[in-house]
Amino acid sequence: MFRTVLRTPEVIRQAYLQAERGHVSTDLLDASIGQSWLRCLESGLRVGSEPELPQMASGELRHELGRNQRFLKLSSPLAERLSSNLNDCQVILASPDATILKRLGPHQDFMADVTMDPGTLMPESLAGTNAPGLCLIERKPVLVNSCEHLLYPEVTVGCVAAPLFDLHGDVLGLIDFTFAANHPRPDQFLDHANWFSAAFEHQLFLDSYRDHWILQVQALSTWSQQEPSGLLAFNEDGSLIAASSHALKTFVTTETGLVGCPVESIFGVSWGALVDHCRKYPGVLSLEKTGRQMIGRLSPPSNWRAVTSLPIRKPGKLSATDALIRSWPSELATEARRAVRALEAGMPVLLQGDTGTGKEQFAKALHTDTESAGPFVAINCAALPEGVIEGELFGYRDGAFTGARKGGYNGRFLQAQGGTLLLDEIGDMPLDLQARLLRVIQERAVTPLGGHEELPIDCRIVAASLHDLEELVDQGRFREDLYFRLAAVVVELPALHQQADLPQAVDRLWHDVCARHGSSAELDPELLEQLAGYHWPGNWRELENCLEALLVGAQPGVEYLTTADLPIRWRRKFQQHALVPARADTRLATPEQQPRNLKDLEWEHMQRTLQACNGNYSAAAKTLGVSRSTLYRRLNKEPASSPGQYKTFC
Template identity: 30%
Template structure:
């Protein structure tokens, strides 16, 4: 790209800043990002790489996970791009992991945009590509312009990137909207108006999302002055039928409290406003006084306009459950209860233990909790049973340069520090050696860790979710697990039901099959046999079966004969004359009705769930 700076000069400036010097021509957030890149992410300031482009398979997965974000932002993106498309900009939408899931740019600049990485599928997280608009925005949660040589990576220094965070209605950071220019003017002030335009666009996106998601609630539009209240309000909050704040745009927290939005969710309307909830209709456009003045409990006035609900009231829990947790089940009551309980603690410093048989999907649930929270750091999963005891200390806590024989000259960050600002998932925590349990306890209680070979502890901010198929209380009684660590971890215990006990088993199999390469399609007869299976291997067994079925059938429907021997044998039984065994009769009815479980259950004069249960008990 044209406009590259002198590499040596750029590298020298970055190194000086990383060592503690300042630079008056750089914004404070840029300087802080440079220091993170060198000192935390251990990136080389002479790098000339640009962003990584994920595979098409990875991009599809990111887009599926970001379906809500894409739906929220696309209309606003198109409207914004119509206003800037003649100015050489490209508009990017990145998810909370820094991967671009949508992009709008000039088709005539396709080659240049691809060369710069300004396309869908580019990965902009700060720890991978250094200081950039999307990465710095994700790291701080604040809008930022990273202009030309503000970038850490020399390959990106011709670009100017203005990025603004996008929040969901509960205050969680769900993505970043970025407007980038391939060859911006040298003066950073040239992008000041761009930043304000981007903030305005995101404000409207969040406003539209609040209205869409909270149709059953009152929407209170807010502005510090009355002039633009009805035209372009600065913020809005949703008030549920019980009189509690159920959602808001991100700007609302600044107007109402100045603290995190999550601290306001669930608060009563009259805790915040000196106004009776029953009088909200008086603030509607039809009835309100011209200025719509509303007194705050903390003092001062704000101007408000109330918009009545446009949909019938919903169940209290509906809509308040984050999408990642809604996606962990297909209607199973036990899993639904688990998701609702988990949602109540995702943004609290309450440790969680996930308890269940091996293979029930503990890591999947832990990741859903992380993605449902407002934590912007990484999700780091550690299987305590898989790490060799000789390596587990250095892998977890990291080490200083040349701390021991064989240690890397640059040291190692360690998995706990990798999770700084995010979630640390400790799988099979019961298998952690006792000596390391003491060190982990200090990390949790003091919020700091001491790398191997270091003399000074380092602060660390982590949320811990642990899991075990053991009874940790029993391990404590046997002296195999520290009691003080157990009480530190034992905040909320969530019991995950085994697959054989789940009422949404058919949904679970279909979901895993849909996520499997080759997407196997099970015939009704094969699915009925799968639903009758005990699944001792739980989710892992389903994954293995789906992978095998996809390979064996290569797109053709999966028939009973394609299933593993134990399952296929049951199909053979159903084709033999009915004997005295009741399960043979059920299988025969299933075969007679072409695998239609509902029809077979009606013929047996039992309901569908009883039909499945009797088949399973016959195993």
């Protein structure tokens, strides 16, 4: 541990003056700095000489980058991620001999007079005391303050560097954080260096054993904290072949005593049961070790392919989804059933439909039919301020920002473990947050705000939007890559007036409303016919509000409710609707009587094409060169030249 009290500029200046006279006062210096100064003087380097550091030619640098290709492949994504969260330093990756390979992050003003470009050689034998060179000798993270650079006492930067090791303990490279000399807390970069070392080991282990089964484990008590996960690699027989350093600490044993052990002797569960769980339910599982509850995630070899057998429903049993879609047009109902199978297989599902069409209710039905053990969790992306939604989704650590909840917050992804997460109104999510969401969905892991450790997630994802996401992509308001990730299966929820048996649907909803209020009242047939004949622009939500207002406003004890029992507002709406002629069926056959805009013409062209394809949306969409969801969405909108007109569809 470095001694802060002895590393002030005044104390270092005293040591420097003595070094100019050929004497190193190790009692005034940090131990590693003092030893470095001694080595520099013994090798003939001159105090304050400020030598120009050698630079590799472009051909030599290309060769050096090639030699360190694997190191850069594993370290660069981590370094880029860390650099994007730091605005007060320059992040640098270097080779095992302290040759600069890569600089990350925006250029910093304090780097103006510092030569640390790719190809610069910085071993201690050439550059004197410096963090990259010193960490390779010490084999641990080191801090070198600006005035501790023996050959460059006037340099305007300080540095923290840490060596990065392979699985055999040999140095693969290093990471360096270079910051302004007057930085108020240089020690914080030691924390970043320690985190990066652990994260690099994690990535290296995953890459080295990608052709084996890897079990990621963490104590349940530390699962939502910044505690790193342990990694265990198993062969096809379930015998342990390697363990990460943190896994060894977790199990309080040595690798020699652990390697070769079958998984059953470690966790008390058979290898076959673990593999079967991975095949059926890829994601988080519960384990136990010496009485400690643990969370694990088993990842198969890179060349492994699971043969997934989906649950078979008992004949005659109406699923939650089937109960909702029994009145849907057949083509849309087929997509809805496909969504159940997709969600069971772990694929995301996208729901699109106008307001009030029951997107959340349908998502809950999907959750029920997949028989998830975990909860159904929903978040409305449009209802939360932009500065709040990120913490709500991904969680945050204690002290991550002003006003953060004491003890931190898990976030909706972690709350939905083992269950289903509904991302409602996802079309309103800010673009920068969409990029992070895409990474979480792809990696199946989330990093809470203020944290560094990735936590595995195991939840099925349903996204919903009243907007056409394809149109938002065309407008640059929604990321195309995220759309493709979410839209493996798209379910278009039909408008209420498209239900095949609308009177029965209204009657079923009426009895649901009555059950909530403990009523046995019935609807007069004439009233039921009026309710079924209305176009309901607000869909199910508007109908339910109307029925509830009808029931609670009725006289107590009334057994049959008629049109006279409707609130005056609804009676007027039904009367106005009855006076509007349904002209949509004849629109295409009558001559134009008024100028129309391009959207009207597009609507008519789509209608004609759909008619020519005998109502087959897929064939019509292919003919028009648009997606089926776009065709359905655009035909479901009222032409601009006839607001309020009742719509009919082929």
